[in-house]
Amino acid sequence: MDLFSITQVQNLLPFDGVANYHGIVLTKDQCNFYYQKLLDNITWENDKAIIFGKTIITKRKVAWYGVSEFAYTYSKITKTARLFTEELRQLKAIVEKESGETYNSCLLNLYHSGDEGMAYHSDGEKMLKKDGAIASLSLGAERKFSFKHKQTKQRIDIFLERGSLLVMKDKTQTNWLHRLPPTKKVQVPRINLTFRTIEL
Template identity: 70%
Template sequence: MDLFSSEKVINILPFDGTTNNHGIILSKSEADFYFKTLLETIPWEHDQAIIFGKIITTKRKVAWFGDSEFSYTYSKITKKAKIWTDELFALKKIIEKETNETYNSCLLNLYHSGEEGMAYHSDGEKMLKKNGAIASLSLGATRNFSFKHKKNNQKVAVILEHGSLLVMKDETQTHWLHRLPTTKKVTSPRINLTFRTIEL
């Protein structure tokens, strides 16, 4: 089977946006290598958000990398990017070739088990390129991922496997929310890399 065949890329949203499921784009040995290396070498930190005026520290951990040390603000918290590691830069090139897009930054999330997830939200920060592509690479545990339309609440679900790629673009963030639901069935960690474009 050709892992890199574009014929398997499908838009999973029925309307109001484009979210392409590229399926598994890395071989198991490649995915295993990047998962182990990132897990052990990335300077992971607990994420923080300001909610109703209070600083909330999440169980999941994050890291922020990019072309330069620019700042990025989400959930009212500002982070400064670190320069790409060799492994992250290599993954960026792989994903740029796969998606025919370019990216200048990456937000990494480490979920230690299925008990850690993300509530419904959209990535609508003003610093992000309007309707730009956000490429989400999954490494580690298989997790469910779901979308909900902002007006009619229609839902779409997809399974994200080790080495798989999901790309949200066009008007997806305008019309759809997305989440990583929690589950007690998953006991192993997952790393999610979201490559994106910050407009400076």
Template identity: 70%
Template sequence: MDLFKTGNVTNLLPFDGEAHYYGSVMNIKRAQQYFDKLLKNIDWDNDKAIIYGKLVITKRKVAWYGDEPFDYTYSKTTKTALPWTKELLELKEIIENKTGETFNSCLLNLYHDGDEGMAWHSDSEKDLKKDGAIGSLSLGAERKFLFKHKETKQRVAIHLEKGSLLVMKGKTQTNWLHRLPPTKKVKSPRINLTFRTIDI
């Protein structure tokens, strides 16, 4: 895999998209403090999806926050954004300052252990700003993350560190799928925050 660098930030994708990996944007102690607060203070709920007409409830938990009570529909279910918490606003500011991007919402995922993951998908729902940036912050357990090109099937893998930031933007969602593969090696939980822009 060739890595293409822009300044100190690495673009993981060789073509047809931008996925900039910043590495850790905070120290391990601070990352753990945020993890503990989010685990306790976020209004977590089991994720729901309609698959082949049936309602499926996942072990993985999610939460949706934003500037306004935005509706966000994916997997044929709709969530309404809750008001920002203090910790989420602090993390949003860190990521906006680091990337120069702005975000008005955040979808959080709680994976209890390595048995829980995410299948191949792209974040291309009509509610999201087209080609807008998605800032993905990882807290807790370190996990492998994969990209797959929709046409060539070429794959790119990255190991997401504690407190690390990955920003997907441009044509990434149009041309690439991504997933969080399950693994038996990870026994501890991970929180992933994906800061997004709802098109209003």
């Protein structure tokens, strides 16, 4: 199933979860401004994961920010949050107003080109608010994003536009996997901000 050019808020998932696509929530000027600010000013680092006892270094870069310097563990790696920058506070306010949710942290991903992606996974870390909202804001390159149901294997694909917002919540992480598939068609970077709530 492919969904394109959605203008109203719509739940992309047919059952077992909520993934509300809000469409484009930033103007073209806002997209350009925040994209460049984040690219230049965020402290980007290569991501690490421990898989089968081995430490894997990813090509994509990540950054972890929050309202306080709390720790967050995923893929058996613990990160300490840096304090929100002014631009991240502004984007958090926009996302909170649009989604009707609140967030205390943001995990940012920098994909340098379409060669870099993310395999199927769920954001089910114990530190995350159970069934809480995860708001995904896209800047830079437009990329395909896929959901796959854990039991039925049904797949939902969507094209995430620049400046668009996708909010996953309720039982989505329990029942669905999601990924960013690599592509040879994209040669420019994408910045993805995932605002989330860590239970302190």
